[in-house]
Amino acid sequence: MQVILRNDIDGLGKRGDIVDVADGYARNFLLPKGHGIKASAGAIEQAAKMRKARDLRDASDREAATTVASTLVPKVITLTAKAHDGKLFGSIHDAEIVAAVAEQTGIEIDRKAIIIDDPIRTLGQHQVKASLHPEVSFPITLDITEA
Structure with missing residues (x-):
């Protein structure tokens, strides 16, 4: 049928x-x-x-995702977290990343678009992937500092 x-x-x-x-x-x-x-x-x-x-x-949608990607790729998003000896108390979650991106760049993205391969539990620079469209995915660079 x-x-x-x-x-x-x-x-x-x-x-x-x-x-x-x-x-x-x-x-x-x-x-x-x-x-x-x-x-x-x-x-x-x-x-x-x-x-x-x-x-x-x-x-x-693809064009909008490409525009957001070209804006976010060169930026470094800074997050602060409680830590001791370079290790975080807990880990950085997608909701925290989305809030930091919105605060520092003014770009609202869905938390489900953030893909974290390994839990972020240390200070320093890390990269997570964002997938705003099936054909558009890009890295977001995070700088985790001690609060």
Whole structure:
């Protein structure tokens, strides 16, 4: 059965895509939950409009993420934390990084966009990755100093 997706579904497609799925999957999951509509001539035209809107929104989001990345990459964000002998009491979390970025640069980013590979538990310079868009990820340099 051909279905037009109304929402992004992992492993299946994005909003506005026309996908072939099993009849039972469409009848029992996609259609009742509102994730898709059955493909017809008029619905296919509507799907084209959804895809065009999605592409425009995606392009503007990518451009905004690139602008933020070009602003944040050369900057060093300074954070203060309680420490003893170079080791922190606890660790630096994504919420603290987001607050410091907003305070020092005026750029608001979502805390879920910050990716910390290893916990930050020492003083000095560290790098974390920020992913504001699936195609735009960049490093943020942190300088952790003792409070």
